[in-house]
Amino acid sequence: MSVITYGEAIRQAYREEMLRDKNVCLMGEDVGRWGSLYRSSKGLLEEFGPEQVKDTPISEAAIAGCAVGCAALGMRPIAEIMYIDFITIAMDVMVNHAAKWPQLSNGKLKLPIVFKTQGGAGRRNSSQHSQSLENWFVNVPGLIVVMPATPYDVKGLLKSAIRDDNPVVFIEHKALYFEKGEVPDEEYLIPLGKAEVKRAGTDVTIIATSWMVLFALKAAAQLQQEGISCEVVDPRTLWPLDKQTLVQSVKKTGLCLVVTEAPEEGGWSGEASSVIHEHCFSTLKKPVKRHCSIRTGIPYGPVLERQIVPGDESIMKAVRELVKGV
């Protein structure tokens, strides 16, 4: 085991997969010279050369298009969209082509693409660089959607995403790149489509995604002091969803809080909440509660950001309300 950052875990995943398979290539704006914005591909251009590590112009539609075309000829591109906010420019290729072609080929064509991007608030970037748009892709048949929260998860899931033959939308979080965690020194994979219980508990289940997992864990630790035992479940893959792990937890606790950074209406919190209600209706003591960002563009600066987005304090408050109830 070594303690490394989320960013370094990504870099290791890239490196190992590029070494293993020459067809794996990374393309995007400044993934080469700069080694990506948060340095998660640092040194890879030097090590693997411009055939495997490609800087591209500011052309998100072309980046995504290029990924589809080269994947169709057997390459395994990782197409980086620097901020998920810019994925708005790559959507046509992703939704209308990457997600549709394998079906249209009747299984003859595989598109092993990782559309890799990064979302969320936490770095004071304001509303055009802080959005949480993951649920868009959950609603598109043909795409896999992954959102890892820890260095361990990001490495294992990224390696699996690269090896998977489906187009995968892989969403990192900008507030996590410098978070540290334990990662095995030997190689490992984490299966796509597997949730993880990040902390076991008995009184209430907190389903949280990405950055929210960290806050949920902090809140759970605090709440333990107050005598509330929280189970924290991280789906990790939003589609296909490991309903079993989520449902098992709620069947045990009878209470569920869903925490997402995306605003409530139309977000993935609705999906999670529905799944739990559908499968745990008789064991639920109360309806599933959703705790999400306030419905607004993420404002600039550190203070407002923290007030808009759920954090450990607000999660504790939500859990208390749920457990003790009004």
Place this chain on the structure above:
Amino acid sequence: MSVITYGEAIRQAYREEMLRDKNVCLMGEDVGRWGSLYRSSKGLLEEFGPEQVKDTPISEAAIAGCAVGCAALGMRPIAEIMYIDFITIAMDVMVNHAAKWPQLSNGKLKLPIVFKTQGGAGRRNSSQHSQSLENWFVNVPGLIVVMPATPYDVKGLLKSAIRDDNPVVFIEHKALYFEKGEVPDEEYLIPLGKAEVKRAGTDVTIIATSWMVLFALKAAAQLQQEGISCEVVDPRTLWPLDKQTLVQSVKKTGLCLVVTEAPEEGGWSGEASSVIHEHCFSTLKKPVKRHCSIRTGIPYGPVLERQIVPGDESIMKAVRELVKGV
């Protein structure tokens, strides 16, 4: 009252609003010469001239961008994206700019834009021309989302959308343009954000959107014969959602089926289902059931389309399961 088509109702709404206010203008691909694909703006170029009715190049990003810029200078553009599938190309302007600028102006800037488009299956157009992508916009703070199902609704809501000072995503349905219905001869508006009970009933509430409303009504009529009384509620506006009308209905019936054309996972069905669970938990006899399209690209041709997308038969089956149980 006159009986007119959905397409004609749209045309009347355009006409009345363009006559009322010279700032109202329609722009998009072939909205002028052709009068739109389904002729919903037929004759308007001749009547209002090219300043109010503008044919644009195949440039969805520019269409959306142009709408934002001219709205900022006091115009009231209706920007047409011919198929919702192509809105993937206009997303950046809609999500990162139209939805953000009013907030950034601290209320000094209004963007009275209607982003008008058309979605869904029913015309055998296959997967790149048949998607139901409405929930994407529900998750974007700053946008209003409207999905009318009848000639009456489309006219009244479109007129309100044009007069509203917020950017509105207005989603028509391609299978509805030639459907007929009664529309008053005198002017009327339908408020945005108001659901409607399309059919009263006592045993089960069906919440359905757009094309699905028609099937739900058909199913309800049939089920009446079997002794099942369905209440059919059409939210009409997906955001802001008229939760009260939806909840009131389910509080009465104690059972709820949500029907959407979009696939289940990540779609608006999850939002609706969560809202009902959150507000009707104690009166619900069973968990809310979702009935949505099968998770696949809409295949070509009439037969498969009908098997993938919910219809009256499949809704009846789902209601029966819900009411009589397994």
Place this chain on the structure above:
Amino acid sequence: MNTESLQKLYTEMLLVRRFDELCLSLKTRDQIYSGYHPYEGQEAVAVGFCGLLNKQDILLSTHRPHGHAVAKGVPVESVLTEMMGRQTGCSGGLGGGMQYLDIEHNFYCGSIVGSNLPIATGFGMAIKQQKLDRVCMCMFGDGASNTGAFHEALNLAAIWKLPILFVCENNQYAEAMPAREFVSCERISMRARGYGLEEITVDGNDVEATRRVATDLLARIRKGEGPFLVEALTYRLRGHYVGDPEATYRTREEVDAWRAKDPLLRTRTTLLNDGVDASGLEALDQNIKAKLTALEAWALEQPFPTLEQSIDHVTIPLTQQGGCACL
């Protein structure tokens, strides 16, 4: 071009023309379900350009793809039955008339205008990097040249020097929008300069010219001199789709003037002048028609795809990695 070669091109154009007519007739009988975009008048582009590709070369087409597909050599059986939504179609009948793939024949088309250009860059990149003896050709229209996708793709292809031939089939209209009003430059080929490329325009109704330019450019691309952008000037003789309100955007006279420049007529005249026998050409045509009549009869018998087929390949099961425990 010698008479024999020209006659060969003529025959290919005739096949494309008769195939288009067959589709039109099937559309009228509601055997083609979505909008159908006729190809009449543009055959010299398909045959001159797409007809030169090898099976291994990649062809990316548009929402008006059947001429390109047939010219490239995608079997008429699978093109026709795809349009008719039958299992034997290239995409198993799931895609229909404007979005299908024939993986074996390296043919890809789609109904989002402009999107094939960015995708072409990926094929070009893979070909170059894997040093394959293949090229990529990407067809698009005058309307598509106004999309952002066009621009991003051309720039990327140019800076990476990719083995791609971008062929702009300027048939003067994008639906009802005349290129003369909606394309801001006089010639679309003038846009080449913005990507450091040569300006190349060809008479798209002259199959000898299109074939000559195609041969030259593909040879240069195979030598590593790509990409190229070429504009082929042609004309769509029928409506954008069957029954479009043509009167809203063009005159009868304009159509007639172009009809006189019909690439088939023109080539036929040259062949006759070269001493080819009219009855020989007539026989060719009868031969094609007979084959297509048989094809039609066969096609109408083909089964439709099943629900399972339409779902099975949307997502490849994740089982290798442990899979997902869905409920």
Place this chain on the structure above:
Amino acid sequence: MNTESLQKLYTEMLLVRRFDELCLSLKTRDQIYSGYHPYEGQEAVAVGFCGLLNKQDILLSTHRPHGHAVAKGVPVESVLTEMMGRQTGCSGGLGGGMQYLDIEHNFYCGSIVGSNLPIATGFGMAIKQQKLDRVCMCMFGDGASNTGAFHEALNLAAIWKLPILFVCENNQYAEAMPAREFVSCERISMRARGYGLEEITVDGNDVEATRRVATDLLARIRKGEGPFLVEALTYRLRGHYVGDPEATYRTREEVDAWRAKDPLLRTRTTLLNDGVDASGLEALDQNIKAKLTALEAWALEQPFPTLEQSIDHVTIPLTQQGGCACL
């Protein structure tokens, strides 16, 4: 240009330069929260072009907006405090350093590269249609010229003949990506031909030249001859953002060579040659510095926006039409 006019431009450039330095210093002290994009070296573009606009004219800027804003006459108070996230900022402190609007001064900027170009077409269209005595100027970088948005906007502006001046501020880099490698044509102005426009390039480090070109083109636009695309060749003397790894994409020598062409240095030399007193220029500078010192002190006292402010205007209440019965 007479000495007096040039000295005025010099003063404006000096203000932009000192303002940029102040921001840099505030960034170092974490008083600017998001990434900060310095403007040093490009002042002759902002002042020559943006400085010519009237208050009523529209200016669309980028993720590197403060030079443009200050040159246009957006009050330094509201630009600076916006960057510092204070209530007194143009956007009430909600937007931060790269996305803010000053409605009164008709200034709009944003952090999505390229998106301001399509939006500019709307301003241009409204100006033209409402016959307003205004123009629209749209700034963008070499990197932005590779976006699809650029292409769609230029084409639309050209076919509709809109009163827009598109100014490409080619500072040689888009983050770490050199224009010489990532822009496929030698000069970005060569792209003009693709839109039926003139090719215009100007030395962006020569404020007399930028002002001359701007004056000429804006006059022509006001006469209805727009749009125009002009490329101003300049150089970003600092990193893309504070602390970027510059060594990965350019050499010290290259930066030094451009430093010698610093627009301020250059104008100063001209002024001195024209007989302007060095001490007079020094006094000007001291004057600006003193004002900015006072500005800084004031700015640091300004309050932050409240939660309510950040939520209140996201959606305008629908009450006029009956409103929504949310729970």
